[in-house]
Amino acid sequence: MSSQSLYIITGANRGFGEALALTIAKTIQTGLRFILIGRNLPGLQLVENQLKQHSHIASVDLIAEPQGLDNASTTSQKILAALEPLVSAQISDISTLALINNAGSTGDLAQKVGDYCPDSIQSYVDMNITSYITLVSGVLHLYQTKWKAESRTLQLVNISSLLAVQPFSNWGLYATGKSARDMLLAVIAKENQASSSIRTLSYAPGPLNNDMQRRVRETLDDPEQSALYNEMAEKGKLVSMDDSARKLVSLLQDNSFTSGAHLDYFDI
Structure with a gap:
């Protein structure tokens, strides 16, 4: 088996997803492969062009889906359906397979929990929880049934937040x-604690200096925050996206983190 790594990154056409792809390319000098997932094809192609400037990158595949990860059916019937043959075609060369879930949304930060309407709640849950579970479960199932090998590791990574462990007003849906x-x-991680081949990590990247943080400053209806x-x-x-x-x-290269852990940029 080759020692190449395959990174699947959602929300890869801009922001922290783009920064992650480019940082991986600059940091890991051995064989690399990417599958970039996002809503915007031109944005994905710009990232692809930057990645292909590195000679050690073996392949870059794109999955552009305008509906993104908005609901479980799109995630299953379009994104997972496109992902399976792309990975299967190159899995024999892969020693590390990583799914980095970066895509997500904040919800309406002008609202407190009592202001939510059922439709907005359902829409948020569909994208940020239901579709997320669908994608992670689908990739895990494919790994266990088709892609697993004795020396092949699966890393499942969630781009998390301090809000996952500490409450702040107006962040009810996001938190x-x-x-x-x-x-x-x-x-x-608990279900696979007997195996070292499946590893999970939730990483809180800090308050990033990006468009999402700008929108937070423009829309968050909490004067103190x-x-x-x-x-x-x-x-x-604010935290540089490249630094984070x-x-x-x-962390992923070292691979010594406790599987299932939540780790914060400021604690590393």
């Missing part, structure tokens, strides 16, 4: 989604 995703990976985030932005204290990506890549 619920992140904590649910953390717990799913903790359960998978808004003042804090605006001060961080003004004083350059490097910490995650280092």
Whole structure:
């Protein structure tokens, strides 16, 4: 078996997903393969072009789905259906297979929990919990039934948040989604504790200096939090996406973290 690694990254057409892909390419100098998943094909192609500038990258495949991970049926019938043959065609060369779930949404940060309507709750849960479970479960099933080998490791990674473990007002949907995703990976770690080939990690990247954090500052209806985030932005204290990506890549390379753990950028 080759010592190549295959990284599947959701939300890869921009933001932290893009930063992760480019950081992996710069950091890991052995054979690399990527499958990038996102809503926007031109955005994915821009990332692909940057990745292909590195000679050690063996392949870059794209799955562009305008509906993204909005619901379980799209995730199963389109994204997983496209993913299975792409991975299967190259799995014999892969020693490490990693699924990094970066895609997600914040919900309406102008609202407190009592303001939610059933449709907005359902829409948020469909994208950030139901589809997430569908994708993780699907990849895990494919690994266990088709892709598993004695020396092949599966890493399931959730881009989490401090909000998964600590409550703040106006983040009810987001915090619920992140904590649910953390717990799913903790359960998978427990179910596979006898095996070292399946490893899970929830990584909180810190308050990143990106478009999502800008939207948070513009829409979060909590004066104390808004003042804090605006001060961080003004004083350059937001976390660089590249710095945070490097910490995650280092964790995955070292592979000594406790499977099922939630680790924060500031604690590493």
